[in-house]
Amino acid sequence: MLAAFLCTLALLASQSQSTPVQKVLEIPTPEAKPRPLHGRFLHITDLHPDPFYVPGTSTARACHRKIPKKKKNRAGYYGTPYAECDSPLRLTNYTLDFLEKNWAGEIDFVVWTGDNARHDDDNKLPRTPKEIYDLNRAVAKKMNSVFASKGIPVIPSLGNNDIWPHNILTPGPNGITNEFSLIWQSFIPFQYHQVFQRGAYYAVEVVPNALAVISLNTLYFYDSNKAVGGCSFNEPDDPGNLELDWLEVQLKIFRDRGMQVWLTGHVPPSSSNYFPECYVRYADLALKFQDTVVGHLYGHMNADHFFYVEAADLELDKDSPVNALKKGRDLYKSLLQEFALLPKSKKIDLDEYAIINVGPSVVPNPLPTFRIFTYNITGVDDAVVDGSPVQQMDTPKERLPKGSKASQCEEERYRDTWKCKLEFNPPSDPNAPSRSSKLWTPLGYAQYFIPKLEDADKANHPRFKLEYTTFPAAMLRPAKGQNETEFRYPIPLKNLPKSIRKGEVKNKYFPYEMKDLTVGSWMDLARKLGDMSSSNSTHLRKKFRQFMYLEL
Template identity: 40%
Template sequence: MRLPRYIAILPLTLNVIADQSPFSTNPDTSSSTLRRPLKGRFLHVTDIHPDPHYNPGSKVSDGCHKKQKHKGKSTVMPTLSDESDHQEDEGLWRKKEQLAGDWGTPVTECDSPMSLVNMTFEWLKKEWADEVDFVVWTGDNARHDIDRDIPRRPDEIYELNRLMVDLMRDAFPPHVHIVPSIGNNDIYPHNVLAAGPSSISSEYGRIWKPFIPSDYRHVFERGMYFSAEVIPDQLAVISLNTLFWYDSNTLVDGCVDRSSDPGALEMDWLEVQLEELRDREMQVWLTGHVPPHAGNYFETCYLRYGDLALRYQDTIVGHLFGHMNVDHFFFLDVIELEESSKRGLRPNTTAHQRARASGAFGSFGRSANNGLRDELKKDFGEMPGPQAIKLKDYVVVNVGASVIPTYLPGVRVYSYNISGLDDEITIAKKRKHGHRHDKPKDDCSLPEHQDKPHCTFKHKPRYYNKTSPSRSNRPLTPLGYTQFYLPDMDQNKNHQPEWKIEYTTHRVEHLIPSNTSMNLQLQPPPIPLHLLPEYDPILFDPESLTPTKGKAGDEPEGDGEKDVLEMRRSFEKALKKITPWKMKDLTIGSYVKLARKLIADKKMWKQFQNFM
C-alpha cells in the first residue's frame, strides 16, 4: 500500500514549556523551553453537560434525578441505526416509563452522569494525552435547567466548570494547548450575557486563567473571547464568544456595523485578529459554541460572520462549533448570504428556533432534527454544478457531536498536515493575494443594499488562493477527522461501555502505513493504530507482511498462515466499514464533492443521516 502523499521528510517540533507542576498549562510559564515533535492531530470536545444530580434508575421524565421507590431496571435502549425502527421505538419509550441508565440515557433530555464524564476523561488521558497537539473545547460544561425541584445556581455552574478544567488539566500534559469557549449553559440565566467587565467574565477569567494568554486577559474581561497560538508563529485558534451573536440573548442587539453593541465590537476585534494573523503569514481555526446557522444568529451577525469567513478564506483553515448536539457540516456561501440579506433569514429557521432554548434538539432528538436534515439536503442539492461553482465563494462549518448523550456521546479527532511545515508555509504565503468580486448588480450607494455581501466585498478586499491550506493539501491543511462514539450504553455499571470509531473521513490507505520501518513521527497516522477495529500487532509485524508466509523466508505453516490471512481479511473489512466518505482531505473542494455524493447516492445519504 502506498504512503499518503503528505508523509514528511523531516520530523517537526513544537516549542513547549516545561514545569514541575503537573498542572502547568499556563501559557505564561517561563520555565525551560523544550522541543516536542508535532503529532499532527487535535481533539474537538463539546457539550459535556455534567450533572451531579443524575441518579441511575430514576425516571427520565424527571430529568433522571428522582430515584424510584420500587426496584426496577432501566429499559433496554434501541439501536440507533435505522430511522423507521427508531421512530417506532421512540413511540414505545413515551408509553413506557423509561429509567435512567448507569452510563447515561441516549435520545432523552437527561444530562451526562458523572460516570460518563469520568470514564470519558479517563479515556482521553489514556489514549490522547501524548497523541494530540491541542484541544478545542467548545463549551456547555454545566447541566441544563430542566428540573424545577433542583434549579441551577451560578455557584454550581462555576463549580462544574472548575471541575471540567481540573479534569482537562489532569488528562493532558502542559504542552498540549487547551482552548475553551463559553457556552450558553455556562452562564446564569442561560443564553443571557451582557458585555463585561462583569462578575461572569471575572469569574471565568479566574477559572480559565491557565488557558488565556496574558496579552488577551483585558480583552477577555470585556468580551470573553481570545486568541491562542497553538503552534507559535504558524497556527492559532480563536475562541469566540458566540453569545453576543446569539439571538436568544436578550441583552444584546446584533452586529450592526460601526455600532457599540458587544456583538459588533467582537466582529471588529475578529477582523483585526484575522488581518494581523494574515500579515504574520499564519493560519487560524475559528471556534465557538453556537454555530453560524441562520436561525441561531442575529441577521447582522450572521451576515458579518459570513463576510469575514469568505474574505479571509486563505487565512481561516476551518470553523468548529458545538451546541446543536448533531454531527454535521454545512456551507456558508455568497449565494446564501445574498439571499439571506434579501429575505431577512427568518422564514426557513423553524428547526433551529426549536433548538435554541435548550441548546439541544428538543425532546427525543431525532423527530426535532428532521428540519435540519431536510435543510441540509436542500442546500446540498442546490449547489452549482462542477463547471459553474466558484470555490472562492464557499467555506465549510463543522459542528461536532456532543458528549452529552442527546444521541450517543461523541468526541472527534482531527488530523492535519505537518509535512515540511517550516519550509513550505513561507512559499505558500508569498503567493497570497487579494481579490474582489465583479461589479455588483445592485447599487451599493443605496442604504438597503449596503449590508449585502457584494457591497461589503466592493470596499473591502477578499483574500483567497487555490494554494492556501483551506483549498489544497499543504502544511496545516486538515486531512480528515475520526468520529469516536459510545455504543452499548445499555451496559450495567459493572460493564463499562468502550469508546469506538463510528466512522472516519479518511481513506483506508491514510489510516495505515505502507510498512513498519517508516518513522511514524514524521506524519503519524490519523489515529494510533491500536484503536483501529480488528487491529492486531501481528498485522504490522515486518516478518508477517507477506500474506503467504507466517514469517519472512519460511514455508507456509498451515493453520497459522490461514489465521493471519483471516485476520487480514477481517481487518480490511473493518476498515472499509468505517471509511464511507473516502475524502482525500478536508479542503473546501473535498467537502463540495462529498455534498454532491450524498445527494446523488441514496444509500450514502441515509448513512449520513444515521451519523447525524
C-alpha cells in the same frame, strides 16, 4: 451522596483557585523543552455534567428522582442514551480519563467548545450561578490535569448553558467574564486577559508563529441572547460588533505573519442561530480570510453535521439555507435541500464557500462522542514548538468585486445594513491550506462513541469505539512495499479496531473516503449527498443521517 459531591466541588474550587498559573500555553522561550508535533488534535464539546443525576430514576424527571415501573424509562448507570437527561459525573470523568490514557500522548492541542453545566430542565431543582461556576471549575481542573499539565494547549469556549440565566450575557466586563477569566486563567495567554474580561474571546498560538486557534464568544451573536443589540450597523459599540471588529484585526495580523487559524466557538454560525447582522459579518470574514482560516469548529447542536457559508448569503435578497429551521424544517432535510442546489463541479467557485463543522456531544443525547482531527505536518517531520517561524504563506491575489448593490442600498430597508456597508472582495488563493493539501491542512478526523451505553454498569464499564472516519481505508496504513517506519499514521494503530489493524476493510468505518478536509473535498461530499438521481448517493445519505443522529 449529593452533599459529598458538593463538598468535593468546593474542594476542587479552592484547589483550582490556589493552583499557580500555568505557562504551558504561552510562547515558549528558547530554553523551553521542545514539544514534538503529532499532527492531531481533539475536539470535544457539550459535556453537560449533572451532579444531581441518580441512576434508576425517571428519564421524564431529568434523571433526578422517582423510579418508573418500566425499565426502559430509568436512568442508566453511566448515562441514558436518546433521553432528555444530562451526563452523570461518572461519564464525564470516564471520558476524560479515557482520553488521558489513550490520546493525551498523541495530540497537539484540545478544542473544547463549551457547555460544562447541566441544562435548566428541572423546575424543582433550578440551577444557580454557584453550581454553574463550580461545575465549570471542576471540569477545567480535570482538563488541566489531563492535558494542560502535560504541555498540551486547551482552548475552551463559553457555552450558552455555562451562564445564568442560560443564553443571556450582557456586555462585558461583567461578573461572568471576570469569573471565567479566573476559572480558565491557565488556558488564556496573559496578553489576552483584558480582552477576555471584556468579551470572553481570545486566541492561542498552538504552534507559535505558525498555527493559532481563536475562541469566539458566540453568545454575543446568538439570537436567543436578548441582552445585546445583534450587531446592528448603527450600534458600533454592540458587543457583537466589537468582537467581530477584534476578530478582523486578529485575522489580519495572523495573515500578515503568514499563519493559519482555526475559528472555534459554541453556537455554530447560521442565520437560524445568529442575529442576521452578526451572521452577515461572520460570513464576510470567513470568506475574506479563507486563505488564513483553515477551518471552523462548533458544538451546541448535539448533531454530527457540516454546512457552509457562501457568498450568496451576502446578497440583499438571499436567506441562508439553514434559515429554513426557523420555519420548523428538519435539519437533515434542510441541509440536503441546500446541497441539491449546488452548481456542478466545473461551475462552482470555491472562493465563495467556507465549511462549518459541528461536532456531536459527550452528553448522551444521543450518545457520548468525541473527534480526533489529523492535520498536515509534512515538511516539519522534526518540527518542535520552539517559537521559531515554520513557514510563511503566499500572499493571496485580490479579486474584483462581484456585481453592485448601489441602487438597492439606497432603499431604506437596506441602507443601514452590513450587507450594504461591507465591501465583499475575497482574495483568491487556491493554494491556501484550506484549499489544497499542504502544511496545516486538515486531512481528516476519526469519530469515537459509546455504542451500548445502556448496558454499562458497576461491573461492565463502557467502551469508546471508532464510529467512523473520513479517511479512505488505504490512507490509514502504509502502502505495500512502503517503509512502515517512515509512514506517518493519521490515526495511531492502537486506537483503531483490530480488523483495521490487520488490514481488513469494513465499509462501515469509511463512508466518505475523503482525501482531505479542504473546502473542495467538503463541497464534493455535499454535492454527492444532494444528488437525488444516484443510487450510491442514497446509501451515502442514509449513512450521513445515521451519523448525524446516531440512529444505530
